[in-house]
Amino acid sequence: xxxxxxSFRQRRYQMTSNRSWTPYLLILPSVAFLALLxxxxxxxxxxxxxxxxxxxxxxxxxxxxxxxxxVPSLRNTFLLALAVVPVQVAIALAMGTLVAKIGAGRETIxxxxxxxxxxxxxxxxxxxxxxxxxxxxxxSLLFGLGLIERQTAWLTYQTPVALFVGxxxxxxxxxxxxxxxxxxAGLNQVPxxxxxxxxxxxxxxxxxxxxxTLPLIRPALQSALILRTVLAFEVFAxxxxxxxxxxxxxxxxxxxxxxxxxxxxVAGAYAVLIMVISLAATVVYLKAIKVDPERLP
Amino acid sequence: MSAASATPANxxxxxxxxxxxxxxxxxxxxxVPIYLVALGALGGRQGVYQWPKTGLxxxxxxxxxxxxxRSEGVTQSFLNSLxxxxxxxxxSIALGAPAGYALARYSFVGKDSYRLLVLLTRAFPLAIxxxxxxxxFIRLGLYDTVYGVGLIHTxxxxxxxxxxxxxxxxxxxxxxxxxxxxxxxSRVQAFFKVVVPLAMPGIVATAVFAFVISWNEVFAASVxxxxxxxxxxxxxxxxxxxxxxxRFAGGLLLILPSVVFIFAVRRYLFxxxxxxxx
Numbered sequence: 001x002x003x004x005x006x007s008f009r010q011r012r013y014q015m016t017s018n019r020s021w022t023p024y025l026l027i028l029p030s031v032a033f034l035a036l037l038x039x040x041x042x043x044x045x046x047x048x049x050x051x052x053x054x055x056x057x058x059x060x061x062x063x064x065x066x067x068x069x070x071v072p073s074l075r076n077t078f079l080l081a082l083a084v085v086p087v088q089v090a091i092a093l094a095m096g097t098l099v100a101k102i103g104a105g106r107e108t109i110x111x112x113x114x115x116x117x118x119x120x121x122x123x124x125x126x127x128x129x130x131x132x133x134x135x136x137x138x139x140s141l142l143f144g145l146g147l148i149e150r151q152t153a154w155l156t157y158q159t160p161v162a163l164f165v166g167x168x169x170x171x172x173x174x175x176x177x178x179x180x181x182x183x184x185a186g187l188n189q190v191p192x193x194x195x196x197x198x199x200x201x202x203x204x205x206x207x208x209x210x211x212x213t214l215p216l217i218r219p220a221l222q223s224a225l226i227l228r229t230v231l232a233f234e235v236f237a238x239x240x241x242x243x244x245x246x247x248x249x250x251x252x253x254x255x256x257x258x259x260x261x262x263x264x265x266v267a268g269a270y271a272v273l274i275m276v277i278s279l280a281a282t283v284v285y286l287k288a289i290k291v292d293p294e295r296l297p
Numbered sequence: 298m299s300a301a302s303a304t305p306a307n308x309x310x311x312x313x314x315x316x317x318x319x320x321x322x323x324x325x326x327x328x329v330p331i332y333l334v335a336l337g338a339l340g341g342r343q344g345v346y347q348w349p350k351t352g353l354x355x356x357x358x359x360x361x362x363x364x365x366x367r368s369e370g371v372t373q374s375f376l377n378s379l380x381x382x383x384x385x386x387x388x389s390i391a392l393g394a395p396a397g398y399a400l401a402r403y404s405f406v407g408k409d410s411y412r413l414l415v416l417l418t419r420a421f422p423l424a425i426x427x428x429x430x431x432x433x434f435i436r437l438g439l440y441d442t443v444y445g446v447g448l449i450h451t452x453x454x455x456x457x458x459x460x461x462x463x464x465x466x467x468x469x470x471x472x473x474x475x476x477x478x479x480x481x482x483s484r485v486q487a488f489f490k491v492v493v494p495l496a497m498p499g500i501v502a503t504a505v506f507a508f509v510i511s512w513n514e515v516f517a518a519s520v521x522x523x524x525x526x527x528x529x530x531x532x533x534x535x536x537x538x539x540x541x542x543x544r545f546a547g548g549l550l551l552i553l554p555s556v557v558f559i560f561a562v563r564r565y566l567f568x569x570x571x572x573x574x575x
Binding site for chain 2: 022023024026027029030031033034037038041042044045048091094095098099101102107109110111112113114115116117118119120121122123125126127128129130131133135136137139140143144151173181184185188226227230233234236237240241244251254255258259264267268271274275278279282
């Protein structure tokens with residue numbers, strides 16, 4: 001670990017004497033890059049979605065809304081985000097709490113828990129396909145326990161609930177690591193004395209968790225929630241790997257309109273919708289979880 | 298839990314047991330699925346149709362996995378993925394580290410706006426931006442190339458690199474740099490002789506993250522390529538027509554490099570995310 005990482009908040013003195021163009025020169029390349037490949041395509045996407053043959057039009061939006069898969073994909077994406085994000089936060093908090101109670105072996109356990117951080121959603125889909133396919137390990141286990149008579153299909157359009165649960169489990173399996181890393185990083189910054197003081201004054205573990213720890217890791221919780229929710233609305237490859245097109249989601253529809261139907265306008269409309277939802281979610285989190293910089297440890 | 302810890306002195310062993318069984322269950326939750334997909338990848342065609350499965354490593358060999366590696370398109374897409382990830386690493390460090398240094402060492406008008414721009418990228422599903430880029434990339438000759446994929450992946454990795462390197466440079470004491478100036482180093486010399494060696498481990502960790510971000514990205518890579526597919530894009534397109542054991546082998550091939558990389562930077566993970574989530 002590099003020196004003084006914990007105290008840099010306090011040591012934020014700067015070379016104020018030097019009012020030159022140096023800092024601008026240093027940030028210029030990244031600003032130019034982001035302008036070209038972030039801001040410009042952003043504006044382009046909005047224009048693509050809201051125009052037709054070079055004139056402003058809602059035709060693409062109408063095509064999107066009237067598409068047979070629109071309502072299911074919107075519903076599925078929202079349900080998935082609602083099911084997945086809270087469970088990920090809960091598991092991450094449990095991981096953070098558990099790992100705080102042990103000394104030896106802490107590093108190894110944290111490494112194991114962070115492994116899914118390096119796994120793509122496509123790979124996660126394939127991993128859970130090995131478990132959930134007809135001759136897979138779930139069916140073998142259920143058969144061994146005598147719960148099913150023969151191989152059962154879980155991932156077809158006739159079993160929407162099982163397919164939904166399978167996709168949610170795969171997403172929880174993969175996406176919890178990032179929440180855990182952010183939350184453990186937040187927990188590491190909570191001074192021990194706070195909890196010890198609460199303990200001396202007779203606060204039980206639940207009270208300590210809800211009244212001391214949770215309020216103090218608000219910033220970490222907030223950024224974990226924003227990151228995970230934006231990613232949850234981008235869900236695509238894990239769905240495709242497990243259910244093919246049996247489970248439409250928003251990004252999957254954007255992909256189909258772009259690559260199969262070659263209709264960039266409707267794909268753009270989906271993209272704009274996803275962006276609006278992500279931004280709205282971010283604003284909600286920023287408002288709902290107030291972070292008071294004065295009270296941070 | 299609450300009952301046990303109300304009188305912690307009386308139940309230390311049962312509480313310990315509870316903590317460790319929780320930890321073991323969560324470790325199994327992470328590791329067992331990876332073990333099972335590895336069995337699938339090494340079991341070949343017979344392995345897929347074996348019923349009921351035992352979950353024991355019987356009848357496995359490296360042959361089916363090698364067969365997958367030799368099948369058409371796999372090696373090329375693997376190399377394409379490496380290429381795109383390499384471009385992402387170089388660009389995001391080359392563009393992000395100077396910005397991080399500027400944020401750490403200077404105060405300037407527009408600093409907050411710049412930070413806002415960087416943080417704003419986080420609220421957007423960035424890979425979606427590949428959609429309109431298709432047209433401009435075709436015009437520029439970047440469509441269906443590793444360079445085009447590397448560029449869009451840099452958009453994903455650059456904000457992260459700028460924020461994390463800011464934290465890393467803040468962690469290098471400014472006094473050391475000033476001492477180097479006093480001893481006659483120019484600003485540039487001081488940076489390369491004093492700051493860079495101290496910041497190197499953190500920068501390498503940032504680079505590894507940029508690599509993993511690019512390596513795992515599916516959507517933008519699939520939209521922007523047709524023949525020169527990255528590994529994720531290739532696997533996504535052949536998914537529906539490939540046999541089960543090839544899908545498992547593909548999953549394993551995707552997982553292996555990132556697991557190794559995460560292992561390599563495990564000591565920096567929490568410091569990096571502590572910084573970047575501020």
